[in-house]
Amino acid sequence: MTEPGSTIRSVFIWVSEGTWRASVDAALRVAPAGAQLTLLYVTPEEVAEAARGAYLGLLGRAGPGPGARLDELAAASAAELLDAAAHRLGRPCERLELHGQAEREVVRACARADLLVMARDGDRSRLGPKSLGKAARFVVDHAACPVLLVWPGPPPDIGTIPPPPHHQHRPGPRPGNPDKLRH
Amino acid sequence: MPRRTALNAAVGEAVSVLALLAVLAWAVTRPRGWPEAVAAAPAAVILVAIGAVRADTAAAEARQLGPVIGFLAAVLVLAHLCDDDGLFRALGARMARSSAGSPRRLLGRVFVIAAVTTAVLSLDATVVLLTPVVFATAARLEVRARPHVYACTHLANSASLLLPVSNLTNLLAFAASGLAFGRFAALMALPWLAVIGTEYVVFRRFFAADLGGGSRGGGQDGDGDAKGAALPAATLAVVCLTLAGFVVASAFGVSPAWAAFAGAAVLAGRALARRRTGPAALARAADVPFLVFVLGLGIVVKAVVVNGLGTALAPLLPAGTSLPALLGVAALAAACANLANNLPAVLALLPLAAASGPGAVLAVLLGVNIGPNLTYTGSLATLLWRRVLHRHGSAPDLGEFTRLGLLTVPAGLALAVAALWAALHAIGG
Numbered sequence: 001m002t003e004p005g006s007t008i009r010s011v012f013i014w015v016s017e018g019t020w021r022a023s024v025d026a027a028l029r030v031a032p033a034g035a036q037l038t039l040l041y042v043t044p045e046e047v048a049e050a051a052r053g054a055y056l057g058l059l060g061r062a063g064p065g066p067g068a069r070l071d072e073l074a075a076a077s078a079a080e081l082l083d084a085a086a087h088r089l090g091r092p093c094e095r096l097e098l099h100g101q102a103e104r105e106v107v108r109a110c111a112r113a114d115l116l117v118m119a120r121d122g123d124r125s126r127l128g129p130k131s132l133g134k135a136a137r138f139v140v141d142h143a144a145c146p147v148l149l150v151w152p153g154p155p156p157d158i159g160t161i162p163p164p165p166h167h168q169h170r171p172g173p174r175p176g177n178p179d180k181l182r183h
Numbered sequence: 184m185p186r187r188t189a190l191n192a193a194v195g196e197a198v199s200v201l202a203l204l205a206v207l208a209w210a211v212t213r214p215r216g217w218p219e220a221v222a223a224a225p226a227a228v229i230l231v232a233i234g235a236v237r238a239d240t241a242a243a244e245a246r247q248l249g250p251v252i253g254f255l256a257a258v259l260v261l262a263h264l265c266d267d268d269g270l271f272r273a274l275g276a277r278m279a280r281s282s283a284g285s286p287r288r289l290l291g292r293v294f295v296i297a298a299v300t301t302a303v304l305s306l307d308a309t310v311v312l313l314t315p316v317v318f319a320t321a322a323r324l325e326v327r328a329r330p331h332v333y334a335c336t337h338l339a340n341s342a343s344l345l346l347p348v349s350n351l352t353n354l355l356a357f358a359a360s361g362l363a364f365g366r367f368a369a370l371m372a373l374p375w376l377a378v379i380g381t382e383y384v385v386f387r388r389f390f391a392a393d394l395g396g397g398s399r400g401g402g403q404d405g406d407g408d409a410k411g412a413a414l415p416a417a418t419l420a421v422v423c424l425t426l427a428g429f430v431v432a433s434a435f436g437v438s439p440a441w442a443a444f445a446g447a448a449v450l451a452g453r454a455l456a457r458r459r460t461g462p463a464a465l466a467r468a469a470d471v472p473f474l475v476f477v478l479g480l481g482i483v484v485k486a487v488v489v490n491g492l493g494t495a496l497a498p499l500l501p502a503g504t505s506l507p508a509l510l511g512v513a514a515l516a517a518a519c520a521n522l523a524n525n526l527p528a529v530l531a532l533l534p535l536a537a538a539s540g541p542g543a544v545l546a547v548l549l550g551v552n553i554g555p556n557l558t559y560t561g562s563l564a565t566l567l568w569r570r571v572l573h574r575h576g577s578a579p580d581l582g583e584f585t586r587l588g589l590l591t592v593p594a595g596l597a598l599a600v601a602a603l604w605a606a607l608h609a610i611g612g
Contacts, residue, residue: 049581055310058306060220060477074318
C-alpha cells in the first residue's frame with residue numbers, strides 16, 4: 001500500500017476488450033512522470049477449452065480441431081490489444097499477458113503495485129450494481145492495492161441517481177397519518 | 184451359433200461394456216494422436232471373434248451403417264469446400280459489419296448463422312469451421328468472445344435438430360424412422376425453433392454483463408476483411424440446390440445421400456479445376472478414419488445391446504407417443520447421452536424406440552442432441568477423461584458453462600418435446 005505522502009511508483013493498467021481506452025487515459029492523468037507503467041491483459045482459457053470440449057464431444061473426428069486455432073487467434077488478439085494500448089499510452093511501459101481467470105490473475109499480478117487502473121465491465125445500460133461484472137467486482141473486493149475504477153465512456157450525469165426510497169412519492173404530508181392509526 | 188451359446192451372456196456383456204469404455208477412452212485421450220478407428224475397429228473384430236456378437240448381426244449392422252456413413256462423408260466434404268470457397272470468412276465479415284459493434288446484435292447474428300450452419304452443413308461445420316470465425320469476429324470488434332463462442336458450441340448440439348444431415352445422430356435416426364426428408368424437417372421445425380428461442384432468452388440474461396460491456400463501437404470493417412467479404416454466390420447456390428435435392432430425391436424414394444454426393448461433386452470439381460484443392464485434401468475432408476470408427480462403434484454398441492443392455496433399457500423406455508411418453512423417452516435419451524456420449528446412446532436406443540414409431544425416434548433425437556449441452560464435452564465419460572488428462576496442470580474453470588447448461592437443457596428439452604408433440608398432432612407421424 002502507498003504510505004501517506006509517498007509517491008506512486010508502480011501503476012498497473014488492466015486492459016480489456018472495448019474498455020481499455022478509458023483505463024489508459026485515466027492512467028495517463030494520474031500516473032506521476034517517473035512511475036513504472038504495466039499494461040496487463042488476461043486471456044481467458046475457458047473459451048478455447050469450450051471449443052476443444054465441443055470437438056471432443058463429436059467423438060472420433062480426425063484433424064486438430066478448433067482449439068489450437070482459437071489459441072492462435074487469442075494470442076494475436078491479446079498482442080494487438082496490448083500494442084494498441086501501449087501506442088495510446090505513448091510512454092515507456094511493460095506488457096504483461098497472463099492466462100486464466102481474469103479476476104484472480106489481476107489480483108495476483110497487482111499485489112505489489114501502488115495503483116491499479118481498471119474500467120467497469122458490466123451492463124452500463126443499468127446504472128447500479130450491474131454496472132460491475134463478476135470479474136471487476138472480485139478485483140474491487142480483493143485487490144491488495146488502491147484501485148482507480150473508471151467508466152468506459154463518459155460518466156453518467158449526476159441527475160441519473162435515483163431518488164432515495166422515501167422520496168418516491170410526492171413530498172408533503174403522508175396519506176397514512178400516524179395520528180389516525182391510533183384509534 | 185455354437186460360439187454365441189458358448190459364451191455366457193453376462194460375460195459377453197461385461198466384455199462388450201469394457202470394449203465400449205476402451206473405445207470411448209481412446210477417443211478422448213488419443214494416444215500418440217492416433218485416430219479413434221485404431222481402437223474401435225479391433226474392438227469390433229475381437230467382439231465378433233469371441234462370439235460376443237454374431238457375425239451376421241455385425242454384418243447387418245455394418246450394412247445399415249454403410250449408407251449413413253457415406254451420406255455423412257459427402258456432407259463433411261461439402262462443408263469443407265464451402266469453407267475453402269470463403270463462405271465462413273464472408274459470414275464473419277457480414278456479422279461484423281451488420282452488428283455495428285454491438286455485442287448484443289453480434290449475438291443475434293451468431294445465433295442465426297450458427298443455427299442455419301448446423302442445420303444445413305452439420306454440427307461439425309459449426310464446431311470446426313464457424314467457431315474460429317466467430318471468435319475472430321468478436322476479437323476484431325473488441326467484444327468479449329465468451330457468449331458468442333459458447334453460443335456456437337451450444338447451438339452445434341441443440342440446433343442440430345432440423346434436418347437429417349444436421350447431425351450423425353439424425354442420419355442414424357432418419358434411417359431408422361422411415362420418414363421422408365421433408366416430413367422429418369417439417370416435424371422437427373417447431374422443436375428446432377423452440378430450443379433456439381430458449382437458448383437465446385437464457386443467453387441474453389446469463390451474459391447480460393458481457394453483452395452490455397463495451398466494444399470498439401461502430402462496425403469499422405474497412406481495415407479488415409473488406410476484400411474477402413463477398414459471399415461466394417455460386418457456392419451458396421450449390422448448397423441451396425443440394426438442400427432442394429434432399430427433399431425432392433427423398434419424396435421420389437431415392438436416397439437423399441445422392442443429392443449430397445452431387446453437391447459435393449460439383450463443388451469438388453470446381454475446386455479441382457481451379458486447383459484450389461487436391462484429391463488428398465478431399466480425402467482428408469471425408470475423414471475415412473472417422474467413418475471406420477463409426478462402423479466399429481456401431482458393432483461394439485450392438486454387442487453391448489444384444490448381451491443385456493437392450494433388455495435392461497426396454498422397460499425404462501415409455502411406449503407410445505403421448506406427451507408424457509415422449510418426455511420420458513427424451514429424458515432417458517438425454518441421460519444416456521450424458522453418461523457415455525450421444526453416439527453410442529442413439530445407437531443403443533434407436534432399435535428400441537423404432538417400435539413405437541417415428542414420434543418416439545424423434546424424441547430420442549431431442550434427448551441425445553439437446554442433452555449433451557449439460558457438460559462442455561458432451562458427456563460425463565469424456566469430461567472425466569478430460570479432467571484426468573488435466574490433472575498435472577490447472578484445468579480451466581468451466582463451471583459457468585455447466586450452469587448455463589443447467590439453465591438451457593431442461594427448459595429447452597421440455598419445450599422441444601412439447602413442440603414435437605404438437606407437430607405430430609398437426610402433421611401426423
